[in-house]
């Protein structure tokens with residue numbers, strides 16, 4: 173598909189994953205209408221405006237998930253919409269207000285705006301493995317978790333997994349609106365996204381990886397991480413739009429690893445690093461089921477970077493010194509999370 177002259181929209185463009193989607197779209201020649209919450213915050217816009225091709229083909233708009241009609245004028249004239257904006261936090265005081273409403277209402281707002289625009293050929297929504305894995309279905313070594321699985325909202329709520337609940341309800345709302353309005357929808361369901369940052373601030377998963385490296389603190393009580401590289405996630409979004417046969421949901425998980433295994437890989441790769449006690453607090457039991465690994469977009473030749481392959485250095489993104497996040501020893505957050513661009 174030739175992208176020259178094609179106009180697409182990316183919501184939540186200043187975010188970790190969306191910034192990479194914008195970058196890859198610009199690299200391919202698309203004109204990108206990108207939404208941010210605030211045009212006056214340089215931390216949210218400067219890294220986008222400095223991307224190659226941005227001067228000619230990037231337009232920034234203010235839009236808020238909670239405002240009905242906020243996305244109408246942005247999606248107007250687009251062929252594709254990448255809906256990525258959604259609160260990506262785990263700790264909240266008010267799950268309804270801080271997570272569930274913006275995720276669900278925001279998805280409904282964006283999809284309703286899209287329903288009014290005949291030029292839109294496909295909408296790609298950034299969902300999550302959080303809306304795939306979390307339910308009471310029996311698991312054993314023969315069970316494969318794949319895109320046919322759905323998280324159970326009741327299970328998520330009872331387990332106080334409110335981010336997971338927000339993603340599950342938001343994806344459900346997206347599918348409902350796509351059926352009601354005849355919108356061609358594809359969802360991308362990434363696991364725990366790691367890899368280089370384009371924006372100047374840490375997102376949830378980058379910060380979590382940094383905390384793991386600095387003090388051994390894991391983000392999840394079960395100690396299981398479904399890693400996937402942010403560059404693969406961004407490319408998968410674009411392929412989901414460009415490959416006409418793409419449909420349904422795509423789980424994106426490059427490697428399943430426990431906290432202990434992750435620290436062991438890091439220790440092996442970087443013996444000079446003063447890593448914390450490797451998974452001392454964790455029961456290093458692998459999940460008693462298989463995950464469909466790696467998922468590729470059919471016909472799109474997307475092979476995910478694997479944590480334990482020769483690509484692992486790029487996966488974890490050890491790169492040039494940076495010093496921006498005040499890390500530890502000779503390494504810092506930018507170092508740890510930045511890879512080859």
Ligand SMILES: NC(=O)c1ccc[n+]([C@@H]2O[C@H](COP(=O)([O-])OP(=O)(O)OC[C@H]3O[C@@H](n4cnc5c(N)ncnc54)[C@H](OP(=O)(O)O)[C@@H]3O)[C@@H](O)[C@H]2O)c1
Pocket residue numbers: 183184185186187188189190208209210216235236237238256257258259260274298299300301339361362363364365366375376377
């Ligand atoms: N990181 C992961 O491991 C991972 C895995 C699976 C799925 N996802 C999904 O991927 C998407 C992006 O996540 P990320 O990791 O890139 O996180 P991120 O950097 O925190 O990006 C989230 C984006 O959503 C925007 N947003 C939040 N609330 C909003 C609102 N009320 N109105 C408008 N925009 C709003 C944020 O805007 P501000 O910058 O103004 O706050 C930000 O641009 C989310 O849908 C997340 O659920 C992430």
